[in-house]
Amino acid sequence: MLGAGMVAAPFVTGEALEPMGDARFALAFAGSVVALSSFICVFFFRSRNRVRRQLLAGRDLLVRWIYTEAEWRAFAGEETRRQAAFKRTLLWITAIIMVVITGLIAASNPEVGLGVGGVMLVTWVVCWLAARGSMRSYRRREKGTTPEARIARDGLLLGEEFHLWRGWGQRFERCAMHEGPPPQIEITYSTPGRYNRSEISVRVPVPAGKEAEAAALLQRLEQAKA
Numbered sequence: 001m002l003g004a005g006m007v008a009a010p011f012v013t014g015e016a017l018e019p020m021g022d023a024r025f026a027l028a029f030a031g032s033v034v035a036l037s038s039f040i041c042v043f044f045f046r047s048r049n050r051v052r053r054q055l056l057a058g059r060d061l062l063v064r065w066i067y068t069e070a071e072w073r074a075f076a077g078e079e080t081r082r083q084a085a086f087k088r089t090l091l092w093i094t095a096i097i098m099v100v101i102t103g104l105i106a107a108s109n110p111e112v113g114l115g116v117g118g119v120m121l122v123t124w125v126v127c128w129l130a131a132r133g134s135m136r137s138y139r140r141r142e143k144g145t146t147p148e149a150r151i152a153r154d155g156l157l158l159g160e161e162f163h164l165w166r167g168w169g170q171r172f173e174r175c176a177m178h179e180g181p182p183p184q185i186e187i188t189y190s191t192p193g194r195y196n197r198s199e200i201s202v203r204v205p206v207p208a209g210k211e212a213e214a215a216a217l218l219q220r221l222e223q224a225k226a
Contacts, residue, residue: 002031002034002035002038003031003032003033003034003035003036003037003038004031004035005031006028006030006031006032006034006035007028007031007032007035008031009028009031044168047167047168048162048164051152051154051155051164051167052155052157052162052164054152055150055152055155055156055157055162056150056157058150059152060152060153061150061151061152062151062152062153062217062220062221063149063150063151063210063213063214063217064148064149064150064151065148065149065204065205065206065207065210066148066207067146067147067148067149067205067207068146068207068208069146071182071205071207071208072146072147072205074180074181074182074205075180075182075184075203075205076138076141078180079138079141079203080135080138080139080141083134083135083138084135084138087131087134087135090131091124091127091128091131094124094127095124098120098121098123098124099120101116101120102116102117102120141159141161144159145159147159147160149204149205151204151217153166153220153221153224154166154167156187156202156204158202158204161202163187163189163200163202165187165189169191169192170189170190170191171189171190171191171197172187172189172221172224172225173188173189173190173199174187174188174222175187175188175218175221175222176218177206177214177215177218178203180205180206182205182206182207182208183205183206183211183214184203184204184205184206185203185204185206185214185217185218186201186202186203186204187201187202187204187221188200188201
């Protein structure tokens with residue numbers, strides 16, 4: 001509605017927007033982009049929400065796992081440590097690349113190298129802040145209430161964490177079992193990117209005594225992929 005209003009404003013307001021000149025057409029163009037994007041997103045999120053409602057209602061579930069507090073704390077703590085280690089490694093690699101680039105530029109032109117070094121430093125600090133911010137959800141999950149896992153053919157719900165791997169260009173890629181404690185299944189799916197597909201992985205703990213059920217789940221997901 002906002003986009004449609006931006007498109008219509010230059011035409012229905014008459015002389016009120018006359019002082020804007022050519023900016024009126026820019027307003028109409030921006031409004032058309034907003035309206036079209038919003039129109040597409042409505043159907044995209046309705047599709048996602050439909051699967052989420054089905055998971056909450058317990059329809060067509062492949063598994064529904066309930067965890068003890070000890071099982072969930074063990075998984076959440078290990079997942080927090082794993083993600084923190086991954087992000088530290090990524091930050092170190094980024095820092096090394098930035099230092100090498102700055103050094104090469106500074107060797108040929110010290111003044112330019114100083115400016116590039118400053119930009120690189122600010123960029124790295126932003127990356128560090130983003131990494132710290134992304135860890136908050138894992139720490140909240142570690143200290144929060146014990147959730148349950150609901151997995152269906154098209155997606156999963158782990159507490160409030162929702163993943164969907166079918167529809168709108170999303171594609172199921174693979175799944176695997178990892179040893180614990182506790183044992184975990186890892187599901188990887190991909191989404192369309194600008195140049196290639198971007199992969200997203202999610203791990204779900206397997207409750208005690210449900211290992212055979214988890215193996216059957218992986219088999220069914222792979223069969224559904226074919």
